[in-house]
Amino acid sequence: MKALEVETTLKQHGLAPLYLVMGEEDCLRDQAVAALKAAVLGDSSTDGGMDAFNYDVLYGDESDGSEILARAGQAPVFAARRYVVVKSAEKLSAKDGEALMPYVKEPGETTTLVFVAPKLDKRLKFSKELMERAVSVDCSSIPDMQLSAWIRAESGRAGVRLSEEAAGALSHFALSLKGEEGGSLNRLRRELEKLASYVPSGKTAGLQDIEAVRGGESGASVFDLAKAIAERREGRALWILARNLEAGEDALRILGALAWQFRQIWKAKEQRRFGGPGADVSGLFTDRDLGTALQLFAAADAKLKGGVAGSSKRMVLETVVLSLCRFKRDGARGTQARGPAPGTQNSGRKGTSPHYS
Helix, strand or coil, X not given: CEHHHHHHHHHHHCCCCEEEEECCCHHHHHHXXXXXXXHHHCHHHHCCCHHHXXXXXXXXXXXXXXXXXXXXXXCCCCCCCEEEEEECHHHCCHHHHHHHHHHHHCCCCXXXXXXXXCCCCCCCHHHHHHHHHCEEEECCCCCHHHHHHHHHHHHHHHCCEECHHHHHHHHHHHHHCCCCCCCCHHHHHHHHHHHHHHCCCCCEECHHHHHHHHCCCCCCCHHHHHHHHHCCCHHHHHHHHHHHHHCCCCHHHHHHHHHHHHHHHHHHHHHHHCCCCCCHHHHHCCHHHHHHHHHHHHHHHHHHHCCCCCHXXXXXHHHXXXXXXXXXXXXXXXXXXXXXXXXXXXXXXXXXXXXXX
């Protein structure tokens, strides 16, 4: 099951004796472990009551198989179940894994044992057995289409209301962090907590508020880069690009954020075509504009991953930005959009969107 579905699944199917919480997003793993804890121990587990005797947290690089088995095998104290969590399960030794195999095959019914790891070595017998027999909770990155909903939900929990621009900027920020150790959602949650402290109660947080709490220069985010491109302001777009690169922003992340925005514009255009609201900005692009943009992104992605460095990376991005500004100007006049700049045609992938890792 997906991490966001844990509470619903528990209500529908009840508790299992064995879980594997796995995926690169630290935040989702923490939320899943907390949801399971609440289901096993109830709300009283947070007030120092008797349920504290039924809760243990162990670590794969500190505890051996025998200690884990001992904790899992203890009888619950004035409760139906115990809750035992093994974090950093990927660091368990092969010997410890062998010791735990019999329990994994036949887990105790009065304990909920949860193994937590970013990933496991699927070549190991213990990993294979655990993935086959435990109820798996998938804590991998949230798909782009669900990211905005997650941000809205978390902003509500943090007690801050976001404008559309602010929510979009945070989505782009999360996209720029994809691939980093620990994922992007904990960073996003910290930004929301800072916003909740910074923005007065009752006020809607805007783009300037996000820039203020992040400490960035106002008007120089990747979100602003896309806005400058939409307004066909070549000079400003190149200036924002330069500011981001000089600040250490990764070229592939900038490209990925732009590609994500253009995919959203394409979705909005489809919504408008079938009578949906869509976004007004989608009317600035022809289908050919958008197809050409995605070809540009794919070609630039291949170049950046091909080993170019330093000024060459900047030149690749500048070429993309100028091409976007120029063919969008043609589209706004109602004429045909230009094709990709010379040397950027990505044969065999026309009209497709690149995938970023």
